[in-house]
Amino acid sequence: xxxxxxxxxxxxxxxxxxxxxxxxxxxxxxxxxxxxxxxxxxxxxxxxxxxxxxxxxxxxxxxxxxxxxxxxxxxxxxxxxxxxxxxxxxxxxxxxxxxxxxx
Numbered sequence: 001x002x003x004x005x006x007x008x009x010x011x012x013x014x015x016x017x018x019x020x021x022x023x024x025x026x027x028x029x030x031x032x033x034x035x036x037x038x039x040x041x042x043x044x045x046x047x048x049x050x051x052x053x054x055x056x057x058x059x060x061x062x063x064x065x066x067x068x069x070x071x072x073x074x075x076x077x078x079x080x081x082x083x084x085x086x087x088x089x090x091x092x093x094x095x096x097x098x099x100x101x102x103x
Contacts, residue, residue: 024073024077024079025077028077028084029086032070032095035070036095036096038063
């Protein structure tokens, strides 16, 4: 969406490239949010001793591959990790800022 300078009203930007980029940004933001939640859950379960060594190894490799895939997708859409951290106004940002996202 873009704000019309003359009227001050919001209007939908129907430029196909902008729509593609914004949709890609939204999807990648959701995937990154889920990736971070799963990663935190894995760390919590690991700290509690709920996982076998084999499960820890499998989860570690899976999370590394997912992070690599996120980096590739961000590159493909011309996005940086900070582009995925949506500003929710008074609520702050969607993703935690205490740790980096995909490189």
